[in-house]
Amino acid sequence: LHSQPIVNKSDKKKRPESQGCLILLLMETVVIIGGGFGGMSTAVSLLMKSKNISIRVINKDHPAGRGVAYDTAHPEHILNVPVSRMSAPDDQPLHFREWLRSRPEYSEFHNKEYVPRAIYGNYLDHFFAPFLRSEQLQFTHARAINILPQETQYKVLLDNNSAIIADYIVLAMGNDLPAPPRGLDPSLDESAGYFSNPWNRNFLKDLKETDSIVLIGTGLSMVDCMLSMKKCGFKGKITITSPRGYTPAPHVEGPVYPGFYEELEGKDLLSIFRSVRKHIAKAAADSIPWQAVIDSLRLYAGKIWLNLSEKEKQQFISHIRHIWGVARHRLPQETHAELMRMIDSGQAEIIAGRITNLSKTTEGISAVIRQRKEQNEKTIRATRVVNCTGPQLNFKESPDPLIRNLVASGLIVPHELKVGLKALPDCAVIRSDGSIPGNIFSLGSFLRGVLWETTAVPEIRAQAEKIAKQICGK
Numbered sequence: 001l002h003s004q005p006i007v008n009k010s011d012k013k014k015r016p017e018s019q020g021c022l023i024l025l026l027m028e029t030v031v032i033i034g035g036g037f038g039g040m041s042t043a044v045s046l047l048m049k050s051k052n053i054s055i056r057v058i059n060k061d062h063p064a065g066r067g068v069a070y071d072t073a074h075p076e077h078i079l080n081v082p083v084s085r086m087s088a089p090d091d092q093p094l095h096f097r098e099w100l101r102s103r104p105e106y107s108e109f110h111n112k113e114y115v116p117r118a119i120y121g122n123y124l125d126h127f128f129a130p131f132l133r134s135e136q137l138q139f140t141h142a143r144a145i146n147i148l149p150q151e152t153q154y155k156v157l158l159d160n161n162s163a164i165i166a167d168y169i170v171l172a173m174g175n176d177l178p179a180p181p182r183g184l185d186p187s188l189d190e191s192a193g194y195f196s197n198p199w200n201r202n203f204l205k206d207l208k209e210t211d212s213i214v215l216i217g218t219g220l221s222m223v224d225c226m227l228s229m230k231k232c233g234f235k236g237k238i239t240i241t242s243p244r245g246y247t248p249a250p251h252v253e254g255p256v257y258p259g260f261y262e263e264l265e266g267k268d269l270l271s272i273f274r275s276v277r278k279h280i281a282k283a284a285a286d287s288i289p290w291q292a293v294i295d296s297l298r299l300y301a302g303k304i305w306l307n308l309s310e311k312e313k314q315q316f317i318s319h320i321r322h323i324w325g326v327a328r329h330r331l332p333q334e335t336h337a338e339l340m341r342m343i344d345s346g347q348a349e350i351i352a353g354r355i356t357n358l359s360k361t362t363e364g365i366s367a368v369i370r371q372r373k374e375q376n377e378k379t380i381r382a383t384r385v386v387n388c389t390g391p392q393l394n395f396k397e398s399p400d401p402l403i404r405n406l407v408a409s410g411l412i413v414p415h416e417l418k419v420g421l422k423a424l425p426d427c428a429v430i431r432s433d434g435s436i437p438g439n440i441f442s443l444g445s446f447l448r449g450v451l452w453e454t455t456a457v458p459e460i461r462a463q464a465e466k467i468a469k470q471i472c473g474k
C-alpha cells in the first residue's frame with residue numbers, strides 16, 4: 001500500500017495541470033512515528049519549509065502534540081520548565097507567555113513561571129490545530145510496528161494492517177513506560193497492586209486510608225504521584241526509594257552566575273567536576289545559590305558532553321548522573337514545599353537503596369530494598385507499588401515491538417551507554433553497519449546517549465527544526 005501524496009489545494013489552483021502532475025510525482029513522503037511534542041514540532045517545521053512534501057504522523061495514543069507529559073487534566077501536575085522557555089516555536093520565546101496572557105480564564109497564571117501542564121496541553125492544542133488542518137499533513141491513530149527498507153525508501157507497517165511508503169522516517173516515540181524493577185515477580189500486575197505506569201493515575205483508584213504505598217524512584221514522576229495522593233486526601237504511609245535517595249531540589253530566583261566554559265573546555269570529567277564544585281563554593285561565599293551555577297553550566301552542558309570520551313561518559317552515568325539529575329531537574333518552589341511537608345510530617349519516607357525483590361503476599365506486596373549505607377535488606381509491606389523510574393531507554397531490553405524489530409533488522413543500534421540509540425548530534429540515525437542513510441532521524445529522549453540534555457521542550461523544538469532543515473535542504 002503506497003501512501004497517497006497530498007497536494008495543498010491552494011498550490012494546485014495556482015499551477016498548470018501538467019505542473020501539478022509533476023509535483024505529485026516529485027512529492028516526497030515523511031513518515032513521523034510518534035505524534036507527541038517532538039513529532040508534531042517536526043511536522044510544523046517541515047510545513048513551514050516546504051509546500052512540496054507530504055507528511056504522515058502516526059500516533060498510538062494521547063492527543064496530537066500532548067504525549068504523556070501534557071495529556072493530563074490535573075492541576076497539581078505542574079511544568080518543571082518556566083513559561084518563558086516553553087514556547088512551541090523555536091524562534092518566538094514569548095509565544096507561550098503571550099498566549100497565556102491572552103486567556104482571561106488563566107488570569108491567575110498570567111505572571112507565574114510554573115503553570116499546570118494541562119494549560120500547556122491546551123496551548124499545544126491551539127498551536128498545532130491549524131497545522132493539523134493542512135492538506136499536506138495526515139495524522140493517523142495507529143501503532144507503527146515495523147519498518148522495512150525498500151531500496152532508497154521504507155515501508156512502515158502499522159497495527160491496523162496498512163502500510164505507508166516513506167522517503168524519510170522520523171522516530172519520535174518519546175516516553176515509553178519505565179523498565180520493570182529488578183526482582184519483580186512477573187505475576188504482579190495492577191490487580192495485585194503493582195503499577196508499571198506512574199502517569200495514568202490508575203494507582204489512585206479506590207485508594208484506602210489503610211493502604212501503604214511504595215514509589216520506586218525519586219524523580220519528577222514520583223513528585224507527580226505524591227501531589228496526586230495529597231490532592232485526593234491520602235493519609236497512609238508512603239515509602240520512596242531510589243539508589244541514592246536524593247530529594248528533588250527547588251528552583252530559586254536570584255542573581256545570574258557568570259559563565260565559566262573557558263575553564264572547562266577540553267578538560268577531563270574529574271577536572272570539570274572539581275571546577276563546578278569550586279564555583280559552587282565561590283557562589284555560596286557571595287550568597288549566590290548553587291542553582292545559579294548549574295543554570296549557567298546548563299547552557300553549555302551539551303558541548304561538554306560531546307567532548308567527553310566514551311569512558312568519561314560511562315563514568316558520568318555511574319557516578320554523577322544522579323546528582324546531576326537532582327541539580328538539573330528541579331521543582332517549582334511551591335511544589336517543593338508541598339513535597340517537603342509530606343516528608344517532614346513523617347507520612348513519606350525516603351530510603352536510599354535498590355529494590356532487589358517485589359513479590360506477592362496475602363496482604364499485598366513485599367518490597368525488599370538493599371539499603372545503600374547499611375548494605376542490609378529492609379522489607380516494606382505495601383498494598384501498592386508504583387514504578388516511577390522514568391521512561392525505559394535501554395533499547396536492548398525494550399518490550400516495544402517497533403524498537404525490537406528495528407534493532408533486529410539493524411536499522412537502529414542501541415547506544416552503548418544503554419540510553420537510546422546511536423545517532424549523530426544533528427539527529428541522523430546510525431545503522432548497525434555504521435552507515436548513516438541520511439533519511440532516518442530521531443529526536444528527544446532517544447538521543448540521550450548522544451546529547452544527554454535532550455528531553456525538554458527547548459531542546460526538542462530545536463532538534464525538530466534541525467531535522468526539517470536536513471529534509472528540506474533549507
Ligand SMILES: Cc1cc2nc3c(=O)[nH]c(=O)nc-3n(C[C@H](O)[C@H](O)[C@H](O)COP(=O)(O)OP(=O)(O)OC[C@H]3O[C@@H](n4cnc5c(N)ncnc54)[C@H](O)[C@@H]3O)c2cc1C
Pocket residue numbers: 033034035036037038039058059060061062066067068069070078079080081142143144145172173174175176199220221224402443444445455456457458460
Ligand atoms: C510526566 C512528565 C512531565 C514532563 N514535564 C516537562 C516539562 O514540564 N517541561 C518540559 O520541557 N519537558 C517535560 N517533560 C519532558 C517531555 O517528555 C517533553 O517535553 C516532550 O513532551 C517529549 O515529547 P516527545 O514527542 O519526544 O515524546 P512523547 O510526548 O512521549 O510522545 C511520543 C508519542 O509517540 C507515540 N508513540 C510511541 N510509540 C509509537 C509507535 N510505535 N507508533 C505510533 N506512535 C507511537 C506515543 O503515543 C506518544 O504520543 C516531561 C515528561 C514527563 C514524562
